Amino acid sequence: MDLELTEEQRAIREMVRDFAEKEIAPRAAEIDRRDEFPADVFAKMAAQGLLGLPIPEQYGGGGADTLSQALAVEEISRVSGSVGLTYAAHLSLGCMPIYNFGTEEQKQKWLVPLAKGEGLGSLALTESKGGSDLAGSVATTATLKGDEWIINGSKMYVTSGAVARSICALCITDKSKGHRGLSMILIPRGAPGLVIGKVEEKMGLHGSLTTQLFFEDCRVPKENLLGKEGEGFKQAMITLDGGRIGIGAMALGLGRAALEASIQYAQARTAFGQPLANFQAIQWMIADATMELQAARLLIAQAAWLKDTHQKFSLQAAMAKLYASEAADRACWKAIQIHGGAGYLRDFPVERFYRDNRLTTIGEGTSEILRLVIARTILKASA
Numbered sequence: 001m002d003l004e005l006t007e008e009q010r011a012i013r014e015m016v017r018d019f020a021e022k023e024i025a026p027r028a029a030e031i032d033r034r035d036e037f038p039a040d041v042f043a044k045m046a047a048q049g050l051l052g053l054p055i056p057e058q059y060g061g062g063g064a065d066t067l068s069q070a071l072a073v074e075e076i077s078r079v080s081g082s083v084g085l086t087y088a089a090h091l092s093l094g095c096m097p098i099y100n101f102g103t104e105e106q107k108q109k110w111l112v113p114l115a116k117g118e119g120l121g122s123l124a125l126t127e128s129k130g131g132s133d134l135a136g137s138v139a140t141t142a143t144l145k146g147d148e149w150i151i152n153g154s155k156m157y158v159t160s161g162a163v164a165r166s167i168c169a170l171c172i173t174d175k176s177k178g179h180r181g182l183s184m185i186l187i188p189r190g191a192p193g194l195v196i197g198k199v200e201e202k203m204g205l206h207g208s209l210t211t212q213l214f215f216e217d218c219r220v221p222k223e224n225l226l227g228k229e230g231e232g233f234k235q236a237m238i239t240l241d242g243g244r245i246g247i248g249a250m251a252l253g254l255g256r257a258a259l260e261a262s263i264q265y266a267q268a269r270t271a272f273g274q275p276l277a278n279f280q281a282i283q284w285m286i287a288d289a290t291m292e293l294q295a296a297r298l299l300i301a302q303a304a305w306l307k308d309t310h311q312k313f314s315l316q317a318a319m320a321k322l323y324a325s326e327a328a329d330r331a332c333w334k335a336i337q338i339h340g341g342a343g344y345l346r347d348f349p350v351e352r353f354y355r356d357n358r359l360t361t362i363g364e365g366t367s368e369i370l371r372l373v374i375a376r377t378i379l380k381a382s383a
């Protein structure tokens with residue numbers, strides 16, 4: 001694995017950083033305060049070619065690799081966690097299942113418009129009985145009647161579910177087969193019987209729509225089955241592996257934002273006649289956050305490299321997401337501490353970074369579940 005970014009990766013990082021600073025940063029605090037879904041920002045991201053960045057060119061995307069995707073998510077999250085999560089979810093959860101498991105026809109019909117930025121994609125796995133025990137908690141059913149799937153049930157916490165062009169939903173198609181009886185079904189916006197529930201009020205990520213979905217005899221054509229019947233659970237696990245690199249990158253962006261704000265503040269603010277940055281206690285916080293975020297960056301890069309070179313990467317993606325999310329949580333905590341009372345005010349951005357990052361230790365595998373994944377993989381390998 002080469003630790004240097006390629007010319008193309010560097011160019012993508014610069015382009016996205018420039019875009020994020022010009023087009024998103026000035027709106028980020030307002031998006032948070034107003035609980036506003038920034039449709040205008042996504043329209044600009046579409047025009048910039050960002051919404052299909054890692055999708056091959058033949059499907060309307062930019063053909064970039066996984067590390068470039070992670071760099072783009074990081075740069076966007078550095079200015080807005082809300083836009084960062086929506087973007088990461090669109091790519092990893094909305095587009096990737098169709099790219100990885102769809103037929104050529106499905107890719108043309110469903111993936112191309114997402115990659116071109118004609119709408120956002122969503123993945124609906126979690127239900128009210130619990131997200132960690134996915135196989136045990138899915139109760140939504142899809143029954144084939146003639147040429148249509150009839151879907152009944154509900155999903156929770158669906159990122160962009162309220163506005164998505166397409167939703168990929170995990171449903172029971174054969175109850176007798178346990179997790180081998182789960183299948184992914186593509187549901188277009190406006191499908192008969194698809195009811196968009198309430199948009200959740202959250203601690204952070206106020207510009208990202210987190211929605212309940214209800215399926216009331218929701219009807220979609222038979223050909224909307226993604227891949228083969230009974231492969232939904234496996235598809236979900238593979239999708240989450242890739243998604244974890246994205247959530248790790250989102251955390252890295254937020255952690256970096258918190259650290260950068262802290263460095264600036266510690267140099268500008270004085271106490272006892274000198275800049276805060278002169279105090280060793282402050283220096284140690286800056287040193288620890290810098291080191292931990294750099295370690296997170298390397299774990300993310302390694303997971304991305306393994307994925308791009310078609311090697312197993314589940315373990316590394318779990319480690320990258322777990323470590324980056326917790327390192328960023330610590331960096332955001334320290335940022336508030338370094339800012340003192342100002343860190344607790346909404347006038348300064350670090351409280352937003354702290355709230356926004358809190359999701360990253362929960363979504364796409366909680367820290368506890370990721371520790372289980374890591375431990376089980378290691379123990380299995382040495383049994």
Ligand SMILES: Cc1cc2nc3c(=O)[nH]c(=O)nc-3n(C[C@H](O)[C@H](O)[C@H](O)COP(=O)(O)OP(=O)(O)OC[C@H]3O[C@@H](n4cnc5c(N)ncnc54)[C@H](O)[C@@H]3O)c2cc1C
Nearest residue numbers: 123124125126130131132157158159362363364365366368
């Ligand atoms: C903002 C946001 C966006 C989201 N976006 C999406 C989305 O787009 N699509 C989607 O499908 N879902 C989405 N989710 C759902 C998310 O993936 C789940 O919240 C997450 O998987 C945890 O599931 P849960 O909330 O049901 O918690 P639970 O599974 O009920 O877990 C509760 C606690 O118990 C712990 N726990 C559970 N089982 C074990 C165990 N075996 N050992 C140790 N500890 C355990 C967990 O770690 C956690 O601490 C989103 C959630 C949020 C908050």
